[in-house]
Amino acid sequence: MDLAYGEEYERFREEVRAFLAEHGKDAPPQFSRGKSDAQSRAWQQLLIERGYAARTIPKEYGGYGAEPDVLKAHIIAEEFAKARVRAGHIGDDRLVPTLLELGTEEQQRAYIPPTVRGEMRWCQGYSEPNSGSDLASLSTRAELDGDEFVINGQKIWTSGAQHADMMFCLVRTEPDAPKHQGISYLLFSMDTPGIEVRPLVTMTGDASFNEVFFTDVRVPASQIVGRRGEGWYVANATLKHERGGLGDPNQAETRFLHIVDMMRNETIDGRPLMEFPAYRDRLLKLQGQMLAMRFNGMRILSHAIKGEEPGLPRWIVKLNGCEMNHQMAGMAIDLMGELGVLYHGSPHIRDSGLWQQRYMLDLGLIIGGGTAQIQKNLIGERALGLPKELKVPPQA
């Protein structure tokens, strides 16, 4: 056990802090949606110049071009979270790593720089009405016609499609191959003729995801990542990156501190909530879980520094992290009692109704990116070595 980061890293942490102290005020609000605005782009540009965003993306692709250093990346994430300042991005943390790993040089040059600058926005076209957890059964067709793919079919739950410039999409190119071997991974512009985006209103009342319909959408054959029929493996590289991000312990820590403030400041009959043992006990139970996940995260980090695969500690992060965030939101609502139901600009509202919003969004995150049940299958089968279910022959 050695919790010290060492002099080089402590100095680096000081640099990050100094940067945040000086420039943090120029950052755009932490969470904002929609098309990227000028302020966000300027902020991203500054972060790239300083090496706090797109840090390991090669310079010729618009990044900072540093050698990968897990600890520095961790310090940056931690300090930005602590300061509650909007962190930098690499444009799309699912697509960019996938392109770096598997894209052609031409694709890398064309897409990574504008994506990293925040000028090109992507959406993920995987799920279909009949293919969610069983994603490999997807049926959106792409047929080669000369040197173009012609796409027909439908995607659903596509987050951000209404604002996106581009889609990375899974399509079936080999209908006669076994289901995992007949899929290809395509990149195309959302302006391509034949694409129709219909926003779907979610339970929060916003339209954050969409249905996307394809009618004879023509995409040059060179827009494929990997080879024909290998899309499933390309997508799994992407899913791997996504799974790491959901359930991030830093987020739970920030929320937790917010709830502690609420316990101190909200009152019932003039007494702060912190004085009520039942609330306190619930808060402390969450703190215990959160600490366990914090240290689990440090253990993962240690493995990552050494280039090792952490195994079980990593497999549980999405399941536990998303569940914990959801429970925190639920607790915050309960702390507010009647005030907890106020929404959308009501008098007396606390935190602009943020906690109800989160309580719903977090449920979405428990479902999205591989549901909790699918996570449990993965933990059971991949980490504990339990056998797969008996296969049921397809129904006629």
Place this chain on the structure above:
Amino acid sequence: MEFGLTEEQRMLQESVSGYLGSACALTRVREAAAASDTKPADVWEGLAQLGVQGIVTPEDYGGVGLSMLEAALIAESLGGAAAPVPYVASCVMAPVALTQAGSAAQRDAWLPRIASGEAVLGVGLTEQIGRRESAGIGVEDGRLTGRAMFVLDGMDADTFIVADNDGAMHLVRAADTDRRALKTIDRTRSVAEVACDSATAEVLPGSVANREPLLATVDAGRIMLAADTLGAAQTMLDQAVSYAKERRQFNRVIGSFQAVKHLCAEMAAALEPCRSLVWYAAHAVRAVPGESRLMACHAKAHLSEVGRFVARTATEVHGGMGFTDLLGLHYWFKRIGFDRQMLGAPEIVREEAAVAQGWIEA
């Protein structure tokens, strides 16, 4: 930055677990439990060869002088084997109390004998955490009168460390008290009720009007109980998983049923982060003293909750077999149940965690 165990720490744990695996397998646990033997001589001797009893005792006193983390790794191994060993109080709490509050003469007299395994000390501090009935000990002219109700490792000890009503700790010989065994669900460790009637005692001078040594002793005990639960729960989970891979019903192994698979996944998801929490809490005692009390509380409370969940769930995965004496799973179930209540059940310990971070006044 390295959040994990060193090679030496891994080897230490493997050697203790390896030894227990052969010398203290379930049949041995069963025999000892049936005979109410919570300190089988052969196991005690074997562990002494590995330095277990002296793990935290300073080298100057014949101990190994290692940290709470090594001590926790041993506690985890002992819990993993459900080993009948008076470890928590005698090998960890007592040396902490003596090192922090004992006089030079007391340290000289006791620490080397604890480290060699020759002396066993029981520790009774429960009344300073939460008094039940009218227990408690008063002091008059240096003599003790009253009761310490739950003296850990108390039936294996020839001397106790008990706290008086002001929180000062005293050494008192078993022969000068009236001791009786309390029967608990866990037959692998002993608890005694110790009654004193003007008993001769020696105060640990550093604990007079200074609560710190007592609290440090309790913290150490809590971390050990948490680690013991971690080991015991891991054993139960491992057994449930291997049973689920073997047992067949409806023409297939039960682990292929999601109802069973998901129970196993839930246990693993709850238990795995506990390992990091216990490591950190143990490491913090020396390395991050400002956080150590809070972390000891959380390790104890959180492991109690997760331990209970794993204990009942792993039993359930075994079906009727889990409920039998034959399989022996219940030794771990009871071990976890015992750890949960000792030195403060979860709600009590969480309240202390609230105090430790200044959320409320003590």
